[in-house]
Structures are given as C-alpha cells and as structure tokens.
Amino acid sequence: MTRFVVRRLAQSALLLVVILAGVFFLVHLTPGGPEAALVANPRVGADEVQRLRERFGLDQPLLAQYLHWVANAVRLDFGRSYFYARPATEVILERLGPTVQLGLMSYLVALLGVPLGIVAALQRGRATDAAIRLLSTLGSAVPTWWLGLSAIVLLSSVTGWFPNGQGKGSLGEWAKYIILPASILGLSGLVSFTRFVRSGVLDTLSEDYVRTARAKGLNTPNVILRHVLKNALLPVVTLLGSLLPAVISGALITEYVFAWPGVGLLFYEAASSRDYPVLLAVLTMTTFATILGTLLADVGYGLVDPRVRYA
C-alpha cells in the first residue's frame, strides 16, 4: 500500500508541474497576455508602461519569469495583484472562507444521495425507484446554475427578497443565504451519489455472501445492514475525492450567479479585469485541488479495493 501511495504521490506532483507550466506559458505567450493588460489602458503613457513592465518583471526573458514565478509560488508568493495592489495570496485568502463554507455545505447536500440511492436500490423496479431515477436523469441534464437563476427570479418575484451575497450576523441569516447556492452546487454531486450508491447496493445484493447470509436464515434488515450496506458504502469514500474538481468548477459559476464573495467570483473578476497575478494564483490553487481530488479518490479506492494497488 505504501508503494502505491508513494507512486501516486509522485505522479500527482509531476502532473502539477506539467499542468502549471502549461498554464503559465499559455498566459504569457498568447497575444493579449499580461503586457496587453498594461498597454490597453489609454491613460498609461509609454514610459509608465516601461516602468510597470520592470516592476512586474515583464521585461525579463520568459524562462526567467517562469523560474522566478515558480520560486516564489512554492513560498505561496504569487506577486502583487494589478487590480488590488496587494499581494495576490492575501486577496485569495480573504475569499477562501466563503468558498470553503459553500463547498462543505454542497458536500452535505450531495451526501443526501446516499440514502436516496439505498432506497432506490432496495425498491428496485417499483415506483419509488423509477421516481428517483427519473429525477437523477433530469438533474444530470439541467444546467444547475440556470436552476439557480430561475430560483432567484421566482423567489424574488414572490417574496421580494433575493438571495445575493453572504448572510452576515446570526446563524439563521447565514443559513438563509447559503442554502440555495449550496443546494445548486451540490445537485450534480447528489445525482452522482444516488447513481453510484444505487448500483453499488444492487451489485452487492447479488453477491454470493449475501445469498448465503439469507439462506442461513438471517432476517432481511440484518442482512442489509451488516452485509450489504457495509460493503456497498465503502467505495462512496472515493467519490468524495473525485467530486472535488466538479465542486470547484461549479463554485465558480454558482458564486457568479449568487454574487457569493468567494474565490470563484474573484477569478471571474480577475479574468474580467485581466489581473494576471490573481488569475495565475487561483489557477494554481484550483489545479492543485483538482489533482488532490483525483489522488484522494485513487488512494481511497486502493484502500477499499486491494486489487487496484497492483494495477
């Protein structure tokens, strides 16, 4: 197991280096890169542009810029934001809290798929199962952010209140503002969990040891609890990891729809104002989280299913 984890860790580190290098050169090589952001402002004169280029290190050779960026990035120094004129890391840290809250709450919503999946599997072929499957098909086809937008429109026209931004103060106020964006963000995870758990439970139900337990006269609730669920739910752990990339991308658009002041909205703002240091810093963070999610899923799978370790 240790060898498996070490190998996967090394692969992940390599992936991180390759993808980040790709992202860095993409941002700096394409026309309209950071230079253009400075030149585009008509109120900034030629000598001023030169001064800014020197200040942000844009006058140096690209490779030198890259090495410089890497050397600083490992110390979590991503340079100064063009827009906020403060360290990019500082700007991101301020926005991290709301995103983490939203992400965690959306995981809670997604986990509701576990009981749904169990119920669907145990009621296989009946109306409840059909209804749950129908809902999960509908849920995977709908752009969830559009559901969010529609919810805002309906809610604001009926109640006059619309969920925008983050609730401050009491816990009730906080819950009132987070519940809708968290549900929207958690919806695709909810669908994945439901499907995953349903098929997992169905597979386990047809295993020999379940039939044996039944044949030996164990009552159904006991078989289901001790033999089926215990084995069917272990792999769910892996889904927690593989869901992370989707949650991060989803957070970007959900935060935009609900004006939720997190890292996703910060990225949108940085993209709109061509704030390159912040753009690259958020890209680094999300790439890291995406790779981490895949890694956690793989390692979790290795823990649950020993056969994977030797693949």
Add this chain to the structure above:
Amino acid sequence: MTVRLRRGAWDRFRRDRIGMAALAVLLLIVAVSAAAPLLADRVLHADPDRFVRTESGRIATLQPPGPSYLLGTDDLGRDVLTRLLFAGRISLLIGFGVALVSLACGAPLGLLAAYFGGRVDDAINAAVQVVLNVPLLFVLIVLSIFLTPNPVQLAVIFGFFFWPSTARQVRGVALSVRRRDYVEAARALGASHRRIVFRHVAPNVLSVMLVVAGIDMAGAILAESSLSFLGFGVPVPLSSWGNMLGLSQDLFRSAPWLVYPPGLMIFVTVLCIFLVTDALRDAVDPMTH
C-alpha cells in the same frame, strides 16, 4: 454478420419508446435550428441581430411575451424567439463539432493504446491524465480571454479537452473485444492484424463511439452554455443559449421572461441526447440488461 447485428440493434432501439420519443424531439430541435434563417424571414419577419419596432414605430425594447413577439424582446429590442432559433444553430454546431473532434482524436489514440499496450499505452495514458486534471472551466475562461474564439474555434478547443474520456472508453472496449473468443478464433485461423482490427474490433468499437459521441455532445452543450453564460464563450452579437442567459442575469428584475426559454432549450436538448444515448447503449449491447 455485422449487417445482421446492426439491424438487430435498430430493431431493439425502435422498440424503446422513450428513446424514440427523445430522438423525435431532438430531430425536431435540429430541424428547426437548421431552418432558423428561413423561419425568421418568412414566419417571424425578424432579424436576430436587429431590433424590431412596435406598431407605433418605437424600438421594441424589453417587450413582454405577447402576440407580436411570442417570447418577448431583449434590451436592444431584438426578438427573443428569433435569437433563440439562431442560438440553437450555434449551440448544436458546437455540440456536433466537439463530438467530432473528440472522436477524431480520442478514437485512434484509444485504439492505439489498446492494440500496442506497453509504452504507447503509458504515453497516451500520461496525456489523458494531464488533460483530465486541468481545471476545465477556469482554463477555458483564460483561453477565451486570449483567443476570443469564434464558434468553430471554440469547438476545437473544447474537443481538445473532451478527447481523453473518448480515448479511455474506446481503449476499454477495444481491450475487451480483443480478448473475445471470435477474435481469438480469427487469430488462430491466421487472420492478419488488419483483418482483425477492421472486421472484428472496429465494428464493436464503432457502436461505443456513437454512445461516446452522444455523451460528448451533451457535455459540450452544457460546458459551452456555462462559459457563454459567464460572458467568455460565444461572442456577441452571435447568440447562443448560454450567452442569452448571461444577458438575462442582468435584466431579470425588469424582464424575467428572458430567463426561461434558453435554459429550457439547453435542458430539453441535453436530456434528449442523454435518453437517445441510453437507448442506443441498450440496443447495441443487450448484455447490459
């Protein structure tokens, strides 16, 4: 042999009522979108890029749905229904384009990986891992800031991020087909590599490719709509379902009617693609039941 197999698949597909209904709706959406210029000109008498006028001659900005504008008008006085039809062309075009690019890159790479194994397989897998671990939406936003792509370029860019899952699927199927008895038998009888690949492996992989194409298309339509909704995908004045929704977000208090039609179109289109793909999968591979 292969002909009979395929006819069997079509017979099974035809008996799937949900699949057939979804296919009918999907074909209707494709037909109406394809005929958008004709419909706009002859039936709706509106141009997707130009404002319409009210009866009193004023520019019809933000008119609610009514007899003269079935789905209302937007803030520039353009007819929403007309723009919706034209948006369908863009969204479907991107969907088809992405599926095509994804198959064109992913299928050969998947076959190569399965057939040669070893180093080739490892190299292709490394590339797959790199692309799959890119935070997609974030990088797409960066790409579209720099390149300001037109819809065809968008399809190519999306396709680049969609091929890994195609390659994986094709590789998996090709591997399992390679081990089947009839392939072993063909090999034992002295059939050439070429004959095995084209007569025995490819037909089986083809049916999987259709299913993968469907999934890619649905995924691409969803991804394009997200990107365009944020204002980074299909550039205005072209309309796509996504960028129409992006516009609606700023206006929903005064014009809530802008929010529903484009979203519904995305939903229905993607849902139909999923249902057709599901039916197709069942029809092609009855073993799954």
